[in-house]
Amino acid sequence: QVQLVESGGGLVQPGGSLRLSCAASGSGSIFRISTMNWYRQAPGKQRELVATIGSGSSGTSINYADSVKGRFTISRDNAKNTVYLQMNSLKPEDTAVYFCNAQWIVFVRREAWGQGTQVTVSS
Numbered sequence: 001q002v003q004l005v006e007s008g009g010g011l012v013q014p015g016g017s018l019r020l021s022c023a024a025s026g027s028g029s030i031f032r033i034s035t036m037n038w039y040r041q042a043p044g045k046q047r048e049l050v051a052t053i054g055s056g057s058s059g060t061s062i063n064y065a066d067s068v069k070g071r072f073t074i075s076r077d078n079a080k081n082t083v084y085l086q087m088n089s090l091k092p093e094d095t096a097v098y099f100c101n102a103q104w105i106v107f108v109r110r111e112a113w114g115q116g117t118q119v120t121v122s123s
Contacts (some may be wrong), residue, residue, distance in 0.1 A: 002003055002026045002034065002112045004100045007115075009117030014123070015019055020085040022100030022114055024116075028081050034104040036083040040096035040119075046097070052083060090121045 008020040020038070024031040033055045047119040050073035054061035062074060073086040083100065100114035 002030050002102050002104075004102060004112055004114035006098065006100050006114045006117040009098060009119045010047060010118045011081075011122065012123055013123050014091060016090050017086070017088045018119060019117075020087065020098055020100075020117060022083045022085075023082075024102065028078075030104055030106070031081045031102065032078050032100040036074075037103065038074060038083075038085045038103040039099045039101055040094075041099070041116075042062065042093075042096040045096075050098070053083065072109040087119070092121045095121050 003025045004022055006020060006022050008018060010018060012018050023104050034051060037052045038050045039047050040050050050061065050065050050068055051072055052063045053074045053076050064072060071087065071089045076083045087094065093110055097116040099116045101111060103109065103111045
């Protein structure tokens with residue numbers, strides 16, 4: 001199994017930057033084969049997929065939600081079992097709880113979620 005812990009959230013002014021981290025523990029081998037995702041959920045809204053990065057075995061395919069393209073960058077360090085989300089040019093509408101998600105297949109599809117970290121963009 002994999003346990004995920006996010007960090008790096010906080011309060012930032014519009015136009016500012018934050019870098020979120022998601023550290024995986026439990027099984028480094030599972031982390032390396034996992035597709036890693038960042039989701040966010042704003043108050044009263046559904047959880048939405050923000051960014052995805054593929055596992056090393058399938059290359060490093062990366063995708064972003066249209067709302068964050070050009071501003072957010074997802075990356076991973078398999079040696080540290082960590083995935084990052086660099087967020088630049090933050091807007092008030094980026095305010096949400098950000099969740100890290102891992103998805104992998106070992107006979108069946110499995111996934112794990114972190115507890116979330118709050119990002120607030122406000123002046």
